[in-house]
Amino acid sequence: MxxxxxxxxxxxxxxxxxxxxxxxxxxxxxxxxxxxxxxxxxxxxxxxxxxxxxxxxxxxxxxxxxxxxxxxxSPVCKLLPSNGRDRTEVKVWEALADGVLDAAVLVFMERRDRAPELQSAKWIERQMNKVHAGLREMSARLGDSPHCMGVPYTLADVAVGCALGWLAFRFPEIDWRGAYPNLARLFDKLSERASFRDTVPFVA
Missing domain, CATH: 3.40.30.10 (Glutaredoxin)
Known part of the structure; x- marks a missing residue:
C-alpha cells in the first residue's frame, strides 16, 4: 500500500x-x-x-x-468496536475531532492565503467558535476517563490526539491545556506512544 x-x-x-x-x-x-x-x-x-x-x-x-x-x-490493536452502539460512539468522537480540525484549518488557510485587509473577521470568529465549542465538548465527554471510550484505546483517541497535536502545532495561542487539563492529560499519554512520537507534524 x-x-x-x-x-x-x-x-x-x-x-x-x-x-x-x-x-x-x-x-x-x-x-x-x-x-x-x-x-x-x-x-x-x-x-x-x-x-x-x-x-x-x-x-x-x-x-x-x-x-x-x-x-x-489486521487484528492487531483493534481500534473500532464491533458493537453497534460503541462503534457509533467512536465515530461520533472522530467526527467531533475532525470537525474541530475542519474549522481550524479554514482559519489557518484564510490567514495564510489572504491579505489582512481581505480577511473576514466575522467568518474567522464563526470558525473559531466551532473550535472552542468542540474542545469544550471533548473535555466534557472525556471527564475523568483515561481514554475517550473509558478504558480501551480506540480510534476516538487517535482522532482527538491528532486534532490536539495540530492545534498545538498551528495555533499555539489557543490554551487548551490550561482550559482543559483532562485533554492535556490524554494528549500527554498519547504522545508517549510510538505511533504518535513518530508522526509529530513538521514542515519539511
Missing amino acids: KLIGSFTSPYVRKVRVVMAEKKLDFSFEQENVWAPETTIQQVNPLGKIPCLVMEDGSTLFDSRVIAEYLDTV
Missing part, C-alpha cells in the same frame, strides 16, 4: 498513526496539493489528502474511510 499525504496534515497523521498501531507496511509519498504541479487528482478526483493506493491500484480517500478500512486489515 502507498499513502499519499503531507507531514503537516492532521488527517494524514491520523491514518499514519492507525497504520503504525496496526503494524501495517506501507510506503509514504509526500504531496503538496497546493502546488501547480500536483498530481493528486490522478488518484483522488477531489484533490485531497490522505489518499491510500491499494495493491491493485484502486484508491481510498477521506481519513475516516481509510481508518475504518485499515482496522479490518
Whole structure:
C-alpha cells in the first residue's frame, strides 16, 4: 500500500498513526496539493489528502474511510468496536475531532492565503467558535476517563490526539491545556506512544 499525504496534515497523521498501531507496511509519498504541479487528482478526483493506493491500484480517500478500512486489515490493536452502539460512539468522537480540525484549518488557510485587509473577521470568529465549542465538548465527554471510550484505546483517541497535536502545532495561542487539563492529560499519554512520537507534524 502507498499513502499519499503531507507531514503537516492532521488527517494524514491520523491514518499514519492507525497504520503504525496496526503494524501495517506501507510506503509514504509526500504531496503538496497546493502546488501547480500536483498530481493528486490522478488518484483522488477531489484533490485531497490522505489518499491510500491499494495493491491493485484502486484508491481510498477521506481519513475516516481509510481508518475504518485499515482496522479490518489486521487484528492487531483493534481500534473500532464491533458493537453497534460503541462503534457509533467512536465515530461520533472522530467526527467531533475532525470537525474541530475542519474549522481550524479554514482559519489557518484564510490567514495564510489572504491579505489582512481581505480577511473576514466575522467568518474567522464563526470558525473559531466551532473550535472552542468542540474542545469544550471533548473535555466534557472525556471527564475523568483515561481514554475517550473509558478504558480501551480506540480510534476516538487517535482522532482527538491528532486534532490536539495540530492545534498545538498551528495555533499555539489557543490554551487548551490550561482550559482543559483532562485533554492535556490524554494528549500527554498519547504522545508517549510510538505511533504518535513518530508522526509529530513538521514542515519539511
